[in-house]
Amino acid sequence: MRSHLLNDLTAEHYRRSVTEGVERVAARLATTDRPFTGVTPDALAPLVDRIDLDRPLYDTGAALDELEEVYLRDAVYFHHPRYLAHLNCPVVIPAVLGEAVLSAVNSSLDTWDQSAGGTLIERKLIDWTAGRIGLGPAADGVFTSGGTQSNLQALLLAREEAKPGPDDGDHPASLAKLRVFASEASHFSVRKSAKLLGLGQDAVVSIPVDHDKRMQTVALARALENCARDGLVPMAVVATAGTTDFGSIDPLPEIAELCEQYDVWMHVDAAYGCGLLASVRHRDRIDGIERADSVTVDYHKSFFQPVSSSAVLVRDAATLRHATYHADYLNPRRMAEERIPNQVDKSLQTTRRFDALKLWMTLRTMGADGIGELFDEVCDLAREGWRLLAADPRYDVVVEPSLSTLVFRYIPATVTDPAEIDRANLYARKALFASGDAVVAGTKVGGRHYLKFTLLNPETTAGDIAAVLDLIAGHAEQYLGDSLDRAC
Structure with missing residues (x-):
């Protein structure tokens, strides 16, 4: 088992193993077409539970194959432009390189x-x-x-x-x-x-x-x-x-x-x-x-x-x-x-x-200006998103952004019950997450349920925001239609 210790004798093993891992992640990043697969805890937990940690695979490639199944395939990918939920940013490559160096030297x-x-x-x-x-x-x-x-x-x-x-x-x-x-x-x-x-x-x-x-x-x-x-x-x-x-x-x-x-x-x-x-x-x-x-x-x-x-x-x-x-x-x-x-x-x-x-x-x-330009881009994008929301009769937006966050609420044209509107917004967020098409966050304002975009990805566009708003409205309208059918 000493062959797995990182030292002068295992430098080549280290190089091959890390390269194989990087290639797996790079392939996954290159082919990810949505921020999440929509996998549920009930679906994923059995895959993890069946793994016997007392029976090693004794092979890096096999371990990576297994990791693909229990993690990489269904991870939430912050680099995707329609991940709009929490304060999780896509990361810059020089920092990832630094992470690799600091982990190895330790x-x-x-x-x-x-x-x-x-x-x-x-x-x-x-x-x-x-x-x-x-x-x-x-x-x-x-x-x-x-x-x-x-x-x-x-x-x-x-x-x-x-x-x-x-x-x-x-x-x-x-x-x-x-x-x-x-x-x-x-x-x-x-x-x-x-x-x-x-x-x-x-x-x-x-x-x-x-x-x-x-x-x-x-x-x-x-x-x-x-x-x-x-x-x-x-x-x-x-x-x-x-x-x-x-x-x-x-x-x-x-x-x-x-x-x-x-x-x-x-x-x-x-x-x-x-x-x-x-x-x-x-x-x-x-x-x-x-x-x-x-x-x-x-x-x-x-x-x-x-x-x-x-x-x-x-x-x-x-x-x-x-x-x-x-x-x-x-x-x-x-x-x-x-x-x-x-x-x-x-x-x-x-x-x-x-x-x-x-x-x-x-x-x-990159330099400080390189970082600052990326952050300025997401702040400017939030301003553009705010204008979209303010002009859209389907939504109520809470405040004009100071940074890159937008808090808003779907407001149906034909429903006035605040509790029912709450349920529609909650349903829309859950349905969107389950679809994997986009990820948005939620919060409460004045005791009512609101949705939230946290924009930290310079690759996100106003078109992405508009598309996600349409998806949210579609899910909310589906919930309200089903609710009306149930009432009838």
């Missing part, structure tokens, strides 16, 4: 003696991103597994910076005084982080949004004032630069003013909107982000990187000390004194993949 980015140049590459990319944000010369950060972890770490730092008094520590009575302010359209990870950080159930104060789904700063000011009046401690304001449902961007300059006024940590969750950092034409949409104390970026959403590739950035590198723990076997204190760069000193993770390499290869091959 560096761990916790300490210098496990990564060497990998540490320096990650630090360079952190500095580059902080520069794009405009956080200043004292900025720093670290790569993470995704936006949820980035938000958690940012709020951990905010909690430690905002403890009511030097002797309060983590006592529940003191933690119960802390408050986090986020819009009602913010990511669920804000509340999840508050729970993980030991804050009270009422710790997250939900701030209402305006018609464009942006945080109402008047309401935020009132909530901060009430917090001070009630003897509570404002721990952080989480502004969102690209909400998951609407792509809306909170008014960052006004929020920054309030954070300064009330001396509260400002975190910007730009997991989605971070693509604007590379934008050639729309960077001004996130003006004010440079005033944040911490920022979440997800390169695997809008920089066209494979999962996972994310980072948390901070204005003041010293605040990262709140995530620092020293272990004699790993990163003893003397290493810091010797100026040995150990990334584990900044991270919530210990063992950590060299995910930064994917972004490095992308920037070195």
Whole structure:
């Protein structure tokens, strides 16, 4: 079995095996004519269940044949122009190349003696991103597994910076005084982080949004004032630069003013909107982000990187000390004194993949403008899609897009019951997914079911959007016709 270990003796075996796998995937990509086959869990599960993991195939080709049957054939393919559902982007080839390199070398980015140049590459990319944000010369950060972890770490730092008094520590009575302010359209990870950080159930104060789904700063000011009046401690304001449902961007300059006024940590969750950092034409949409104390970026959403590739950035590198723990076997204190760069000193993770390499290869091959142009294309496409929806009497579209998300609802001409319209939209989404012709997402607005396009593929066209809208309407009309027949 040593023949399967990757080393100097098996380099040729590695080359043949990886080439065979790449050829299988390339063939599948080249022949995929829809984003999904429509396979159901009940149909696919028996194929997986029958595999005996204690009886190996002893052959890479046979294993790939089996993988074709249980995964590749029925995978959901984000590269297809009619995959319009979640915040999953098609990936750029230089990043996939980086993924292959980092998986084979298998560096761990916790300490210098496990990564060497990998540490320096990650630090360079952190500095580059902080520069794009405009956080200043004292900025720093670290790569993470995704936006949820980035938000958690940012709020951990905010909690430690905002403890009511030097002797309060983590006592529940003191933690119960802390408050986090986020819009009602913010990511669920804000509340999840508050729970993980030991804050009270009422710790997250939900701030209402305006018609464009942006945080109402008047309401935020009132909530901060009430917090001070009630003897509570404002721990952080989480502004969102690209909400998951609407792509809306909170008014960052006004929020920054309030954070300064009330001396509260400002975190910007730009997991989605971070693509604007590379934008050639729309960077001004996130003006004010440079005033944040911490920022979440997800390169695997809008920089066209494979999962996972994310980072948390901070204005003041010293605040990262709140995530620092020293272990004699790993990163003893003397290493810091010797100026040995150990990334584990900044991270919530210990063992950590060299995910930064994917972004490095992308920037070195395509350049930032190349990424920005792709993201600008999908933002422009969303604007075109919004015009299509606004002009189509079959649909109600919620807000004009700030990024690349469209939330809309099919409205039949002859049905007025909101519950029946809900069912028609739910049916249309499920039927479309089952057909495999396209994949769209869903959400709720005002308690009602809506559909959602998340446009992250520059290969998607306005014609694709129009065609999918026709498919949705067809499925919804079929449901309503069948419903009428059942009633008769």
